[in-house]
Amino acid sequence: EPEVTQTPSHQVTQMGQEVILRCVPISNHLYFYWYRQILGQKVEFLVSFYNNEISEKSEIFDDQFSVERPDGSNFTLKIRSTKLEDSAMYFCASSDNRDYGYTFGSGTRLTVV
Amino acid sequence: RKEVEQDPGPFNVPEGATVAFNCTYSNSASQSFFWYRQDCRKEPKLLMSVYSSGNEDGRFTAQLNRASQYISLLIRDSKLSDSATYLCVVTNTGGFKTIFGAGTRLFVKA
Numbered sequence: 001e002p003e004v005t006q007t008p009s010h011q012v013t014q015m016g017q018e019v020i021l022r023c024v025p026i027s028n029h030l031y032f033y034w035y036r037q038i039l040g041q042k043v044e045f046l047v048s049f050y051n052n053e054i055s056e057k058s059e060i061f062d063d064q065f066s067v068e069r070p071d072g073s074n075f076t077l078k079i080r081s082t083k084l085e086d087s088a089m090y091f092c093a094s095s096d097n098r099d100y101g102y103t104f105g106s107g108t109r110l111t112v113v
Numbered sequence: 114r115k116e117v118e119q120d121p122g123p124f125n126v127p128e129g130a131t132v133a134f135n136c137t138y139s140n141s142a143s144q145s146f147f148w149y150r151q152d153c154r155k156e157p158k159l160l161m162s163v164y165s166s167g168n169e170d171g172r173f174t175a176q177l178n179r180a181s182q183y184i185s186l187l188i189r190d191s192k193l194s195d196s197a198t199y200l201c202v203v204t205n206t207g208g209f210k211t212i213f214g215a216g217t218r219l220f221v222k223a
Contacts, residue, residue, distance in 0.1 A: 033211065043157060043200065043213040056209040091156055098208035099145045104156035 002026040004105035006092050012111045013082055021077045021108045023092030031095040032075045033102060034067065036060070036088040043091070049075065082112045114139045116212045119201050123218035130191045134217050136184040136201030144208045146177050148186045149200040151216065157200055160186075191221045 005024040013019050025032050034046040047067055048055040054067065066078045075094075079086055089109050093102035119136045126132050134148075146163040161168060163175040163184050174187040184201055201214035 031209075035211075035213075042215040043151075045211045045213070048209040048211075050209070056205075056207070058210070089154075098204065099162070101147050101149075101159040101162055102211070104158070106156050 002103070004092055004094055004103050006090075006105035006108050008108060009106065010109045010111070012113060015084060015112055016081050019079050019082055019110065021079075021090050021092075021110070023075045023077070023105055024073050025075055025092065025094030026096075026103060027073070029094035029096045029103075031055075031098055031102075032067075032069070033093040033095075034077045035091045035093065035104075037091065037107075038088045046077070079110075082110075084112050086110060087112045115214075116140065117201055117203050117214040119199075119214035120217045122198075122216075123220055125220045125222065126191055128191055128193060128221055128223055130221075131187065131189050132191055132219060133188075134186040134199050134201070134219075136186075136214055138182050138184070138201075138203045138212075140203070140205060141179075141182060142206040143182075143203045144206055145204040146184050147202040148173075148175055148184075149202055149213075150197040151200055152197050157202075157213075160199070188219075191219075193221050193223060195219060196221045 032049040037043045047057040064080045089107045091107045092105045095102040148160040149157040151157045163177045167176045172189045176185045198216040198218045200216045
């Protein structure tokens with residue numbers, strides 16, 4: 001079964017550092033998403049990406065965040081200057097049809113120290 | 114009012130029981146509706162999409178009532194492996210923004 005691949009599985013970074021979280025969506029999918037889940041809390045939408053541009057973003061997705069699809073396969077989330085409160089599990093997801101649901105990757109656990 | 118609200122849990126049921134989860138959403142213009150399950154410290158996995166006509170997949174039945182802005186999931190003949198958190202998920206108009214409920218935890222016991 002096709003899957004969404006995320007790397008690394010766990011990243012520890014110092015406060016103020018930049019991090020890039022990487023995702024390889026399912027190859028024929030057109031819609032890409034990033035979510036985060038702080039430990040013990042609900043899954044929160046960050047951003048959706050379609051046709052090489054951001055389709056929608058949440059209030060969480062401020063100027064510190066950016067997304068990119070640098071080639072035909074990767075989809076990245078960059079956090080420019082990490083804060084302690086950015087510590088969370090970050091999930092990438094992709095879909096070939098928004099009405100039929102999304103496939104999630106296994107996540108990157110980001111720890112900011 | 115929360116955008117997506119689910120029954121607070123947890124639900125503790127014996128194997129073989131029938132269990133129902135409820136969910137309400139605040140935006141009447143919401144476009145698509147889903148149930149996902151999430152195991153501890155794992156990614157959400159799509160269980161089923163939810164349609165106004167209702168849909169069934171084996172032991173699972175989902176229902177959508179747009180007039181009441183209400184979504185339900187019924188699990189029949191619960192198995193130990195059904196133990197997980199069940200997430201109600203709604204997309205906004207246009208379908209690009211996804212809103213998750215806080216989830217309802219289910220424990221199925223032998």
